[in-house]
Amino acid sequence: MLALETEIRSVLKPGMEHRVSHVRMEWWRAEADRLSAGTPAHPLTRALKEDVGSDTNISGLIDATIWDLAAATFGSRAEVTGYCERWASTMIEPVVRTVVPDSLAFANRFGVALRELELLADLAQEAHAGRLRLPLDELEREGIDPDALAKPPWPAKLCGLLMTRHRALRAALGASIASVSGEHQAAMRGLLVWAALAHRRSITVERALPNVPQPSRVAAIKELWAAWRAARHASRGTFKLTQESIT
Numbered sequence: 001m002l003a004l005e006t007e008i009r010s011v012l013k014p015g016m017e018h019r020v021s022h023v024r025m026e027w028w029r030a031e032a033d034r035l036s037a038g039t040p041a042h043p044l045t046r047a048l049k050e051d052v053g054s055d056t057n058i059s060g061l062i063d064a065t066i067w068d069l070a071a072a073t074f075g076s077r078a079e080v081t082g083y084c085e086r087w088a089s090t091m092i093e094p095v096v097r098t099v100v101p102d103s104l105a106f107a108n109r110f111g112v113a114l115r116e117l118e119l120l121a122d123l124a125q126e127a128h129a130g131r132l133r134l135p136l137d138e139l140e141r142e143g144i145d146p147d148a149l150a151k152p153p154w155p156a157k158l159c160g161l162l163m164t165r166h167r168a169l170r171a172a173l174g175a176s177i178a179s180v181s182g183e184h185q186a187a188m189r190g191l192l193v194w195a196a197l198a199h200r201r202s203i204t205v206e207r208a209l210p211n212v213p214q215p216s217r218v219a220a221i222k223e224l225w226a227a228w229r230a231a232r233h234a235s236r237g238t239f240k241l242t243q244e245s246i247t
Helices: 002-012 017-037 043-052 059-069 077-092 093-099 106-120 121-130 136-141 146-150 154-180 191-207 216-237
Strands: none
Touching: 002 043, 002 059, 017 043, 017 059, 043 093, 043 106, 059 077, 077 093, 093 121, 093 191, 106 121, 106 154, 106 191, 121 146, 146 154, 154 191, 191 216
16 A cells, blocks of 8 residues: 555656646546456556455545645645545555454544644655645644745744644544554554554654754664564554653
């Protein structure tokens, strides 16, 4: 699934001609229809069909990518949530469904929190590309210039908004995972490791405010250790998402 996301979102690479990007997205729209019909053409969608079945719909990922290709802004919190829900419908729901049928509510809560944490972790980089990851009405309410998102160190009001949002999303992610029984954790190990790393990165980003955290060899090693530990706990059915357990 991650390979498929990388392939589809390659249209967002800097320097790619806009017309070419749109042609590619038209092809992926047609591929979504082929997948639904059980006749996908791309090797990754053929593999996806084998793994989770042809009833999987990749249109959510395509919708989110087209939104980003247009550098569309979010006017409200509802639009951010809708974007994240569309992403989760492709990236999270099919995986969860193979483990726990009738798990749509969990997949939605988990996927929305996970995706928004990823958006906020890359806030400055995305803003440089013209993609604002905070809703305009919240920025306006706080008197924050949208241009400030691309220019850390960030002003105090923006830092406060980001801190509040990071903490709320980490709590939402943790609450969704707490609803997963230990017997299902091993089968969902990949998703839980992903969540642990997103959670860890969110804490790192918050601690670096008003600046953006800088990558380092030590941080990369600690991240590998956190991933191994998360996978181990998930395999045992004892995974919990807490700040103390992954920092």
